[in-house]
Amino acid sequence: ETGVTQSPTHLIKTRGQQVTLRCSSQSGHNTVSWYQQALGQGPQFIFQYYREEENGRGNFPPRFSGLQFPNYSSELNVNALELDDSALYLCASSSGDRGRETQYFGPGTRLLVL
């Protein structure tokens, strides 16, 4: 049990819709990172937030956006959903300067786009 929680656990959307996924970080952690894990693959880095600012971004289009709140919880927003966005979305929290320390993962949100 890492103390990182995500909601919802499962979600079904249709192509073109928008979705918001939520993550509560472990107590004392100030950095949240988001990853996309397609079926049968390793997680791919989407972006990272440190003290409410985006701190790095992977190779994902602008329709993937995020927020981090003063309590260090975070949201991942995806606009104009595509079929290929179907995946497990993982958030990870960590502490230290820009997440220097070990990242601890939540259970994930499984998104299905029809």
Add this chain to the structure above:
Amino acid sequence: GNSVTQMEGPVTLSEEAFLTINCTYTATGYPSLFWYVQYPGEGLQLLLKATKADDKGSNKGFEATYRKETTSFHLEKGSVQVSDSAVYFCALKGNDYKLSFGAGTTVTVRA
């Protein structure tokens, strides 16, 4: 950029067999190295880590040694159990503090 290559699976073993999963990496500087495990339907759990060359990470009978000369971080366990059945991911964290993962290795242990 940073990348991780790990042994392709699936790997099927009998209980009490020896497990090795190979992992090699490409990175600039001095990355930290990790093994994460994912049980069916769950998120990732940190299994072990090593932050500098020659460090050995260990947990739950699993071990891995950070070998800078061979850019490797192979995972080993001397005697596996059915409960070790899972997908194992090798990962590295470089100066940008993001994790780069391998594709994962599925391990099935039969009683």
